[in-house]
Amino acid sequence: MEPAWNDKHIISLRNIKMYFQGIKAVDDLSFDINEGEIFGLIGPNGAGKSTLFNCITRFYKPTEGKVYYKDGQGKVLDLDDYKAHDIAKTGIMRTFQNLELVLYVSVLENLLIGGHIYYNSGLFHQFLRTKKIKNEEAQNKARAEEILEKLNLIQYKGMFPAGLPYGVLKKIELARVLMTKPRLIILDEPAAGLNDAETEELAETIRQIRKEYNCTIFLVEHDMNLVMGVCDTVCAISFGKMLAIGTPEEVQNSPLVQEAYLGEKGDD
């Protein structure tokens, strides 16, 4: 059943359920994300946030429910038809909670890995290193350098990620995400492990990315400062169910949320 599509939305979750042997990790969640907004998903540990992410990016196949997504051509896709490694081509790109950078190649090469889907040369061209692949390589390198420049990372270009500060690594990961020319960026706890100054810088980078690259950003976060500071819309979930959705203030003031999440947060 196709939903009545609202053209303001970039992604629509319809009755997503994800059960693991009877455990209801995500239990009937539905919400939409508007194109161009920064959307935050909050919830206590084990609320099902990461599971929901994995359902969208097809790392899991939801037990029930549909995810619809509007691609760059304005076509509405049913993500059931896509495998995890096909998702990047639709313009959806995710990051991981623990940094997933390749540690023993340079920062530039890490970005080139992000550009993987923009290489069209076949194996023949790659193995014989023909003009075609050299041109593609040059294009991707130029794009990588441009992104590094914009995010103030250009000085790390030739360095190896091992040994760089954690905040810088997080930004490099964002730069790599941009290499895929994403339309919807899904950030899994981007502020985890960052100090206050680094978190503030990250928030700035997220705003910059939205503005300069016309992306929609969907972030799962524990850090309330980041969520309240940067998000247009916030959705709170607990035990796989929706508690509240709305502006950061509305969600913060919702009694259900205070009980489930902020209350717990206040204890520590």
Add this chain to the structure above:
Amino acid sequence: MTNNLKQISKHPLFGYVILALGLIGLQLLFMFTDGIVTLTVSRAIAMSMIYTIAAMGLGILMGLAGLASLGTAAFVGLGAYIAANILISFHVPFFVVILAVTIVAIVIGSIIGFISLRVRGLHLLVITLAFATILNELFITPNNFTGGPSGITNVPFPELGMFLQLDRETVYFLILGVMFLLIMLTLNIINSPTGRAMLAMSSSESLAKAMGINVLKYRVLAFVISTIYAMIAGVLFVSSLTAASPASWNFMLSLNLLAAVILGGSAKPSGVIMGCFAIFTLDLVVLRNFAFFVQNPSASMVFSGALIIIIYAKFPGGLTKLVQEARHLIIKIVKGAKHGTSLE
């Protein structure tokens, strides 16, 4: 002039060209002088180059794709038997043999790639070992294709084109030529999106998938490439020794190749070459000169084993790292010396 030289020396193939010229020189010395380079040395270098080819494939599998195999030797053997049969039955140029073997390698590599899709680490080693054991059993069982336990002898030397017939001495240059081409291919693979996709996959499969990398495709590809390398090594083995016997591709060879890659410490050809020459040439040239090692052939295994332990314990990065550090040290000393004189 010096600037030009400097630029040439920065070319990524520079070191390999020097190595190739050196190896050509050695063989010329063997062919045209009396005893400066002995037959043993020439043979040992030819064998080391053949093993380097197989090990480069393994290097791509391990160093880039993060997979592993204990079946390399059996594929060297399979390539050797196929080449032996073709060379005995048909008068075809060398590249036809390579083509035939490559096609078989693609099929077999794909099969292993698919079988091993959900298997990691030690389990993968066991599966490749099982595959090699099956092949070895087939080699030893008496049949027309492999000649059973006694193998195949009197295989003619390959011919390059229609009239360029190789012999005992010139086949060395064929081996060197093939090795050099495969070094270039390996470098191209390492620096291609395919090489980076394999690296990403070995670092984290989730990451690779999120980046749009089809993990299955690159897993299979890594196995196919390493099988092709191993089987080409087999073709050269038979071309150089004119015989194929099952004892040549036992489990020990697979282990030695694995050790050579680990010892080299890098998927780059430079690392693999260092590893192979350290393991194989050292054994064949240096150790065999001592009566003790001739009388106790297995003692040389102890020697290479000890070498691996020492390098691994002291220099986890392998020979590649060791050489890098030595170079930094030399540069530092040279610069220090210059600095010192300028101060005075």
